[in-house]
Amino acid sequence: MLRPIDILINSFAQDKLGLEKLLIWFDTLAIIDKRKAVYWSRILLEQSRPDNELIESGIKQIPLKSTFTPIVLLNTKSFKIALTKIVELPDAEMKKAFITLISLFKVSDEKRREEWCKGICGHEWHDLDKLNIILNDEYLDSLRGKIQ
Template identity: 45%
Template sequence: MKEHEVKINKVAQSIISFEDGVKWFDSLESIELQYEVFKFTCLALLQSKPTKEKIHSAINNIPLKPTFTSVVLLNRFPLKEAIPKLERLPEGELRKSFISVLSLFKYCDTVRRNEECNGKCNHEWHNL
């Protein structure tokens, strides 16, 4: 796994705090690397088996105002439609989009680890 993949999964598992994960994202040396991390986080979210119900529950926990574009898009569209829209937002929306997606991933992956994997899976990213 790449360093940023490990970091994102450590945030999802609360090995690294959410706030420290966002600070790390902010400290990345280029916008290109931030986009790469954001896109990985979107992929990780999709792989965490998010259901409509999980997404709805998780949206309420995003640490942003519900009127921010990323939150509105995630609330208004199915996830597979919202993610491409988030990816096309202007650069100034990247940080908020990352926070939104990371928050959803953290929630959905936690549910998956607790309900499906329950410490018995062989997922490399669940055994950090």
């Protein structure tokens, strides 16, 4: 069963939920839950198995300044080390970390859906329409402050 975090991040990755609405949800979280959201974003990103070329092109699509710490880490460290350091950033960096990870996940998961999963996978998160969730403000309000 998918958790709210899975539904929201995958909805974002599949262009069913805009970044601004996802960030409104993120902003409602307590800092401990923001850290959990960043942690789960990292897990989802790793599971999408981006290669070095995809990581490089994905970094360019992150809607943050290239001088922000999470992006600098991705540009200067190996992928695994950068991810470890990103999830360990100070509290004040959690929103930038979240944006970085979900934006990179979006690029990576799109490629995964097109190349590996197109019409053949049984991944529940790749067929969100079967959940009959309407991603309107009422639904998002019901998830405010919730990760699990």
